Amino acid sequence: MDEKHxxxxxxxxxxxxxxxxxQSERELNRKYPDILLLExxxxxxxxxxxxxxxxx
Numbered sequence: 001m002d003e004k005h006x007x008x009x010x011x012x013x014x015x016x017x018x019x020x021x022x023q024s025e026r027e028l029n030r031k032y033p034d035i036l037l038l039e040x041x042x043x044x045x046x047x048x049x050x051x052x053x054x055x056x
Contacts, residue, residue, distance in 0.1 A: 007034055 007024070014022035014037065021038040028036060 010035060 011022055011024055014020060014035070019040060021040055023036045023038070025032050025034065026036045
């Protein structure tokens with residue numbers, strides 16, 4: 001079992017969670033972490049993908 005297999009297993013499990021956005025090999029300040037976890041907003045807002053001018 002290699003590092004890439006462990007990474008694939010971890011990403012498979014983390015993609016299913018509602019707590020984090022999991023991203024692989026994303027650039028961050030000119031560095032590339034193997035797995036980047038970004039916290040999701042705990043409150044789901046309706047129409048949060050639209051700009052405020054469209055919703056009003």
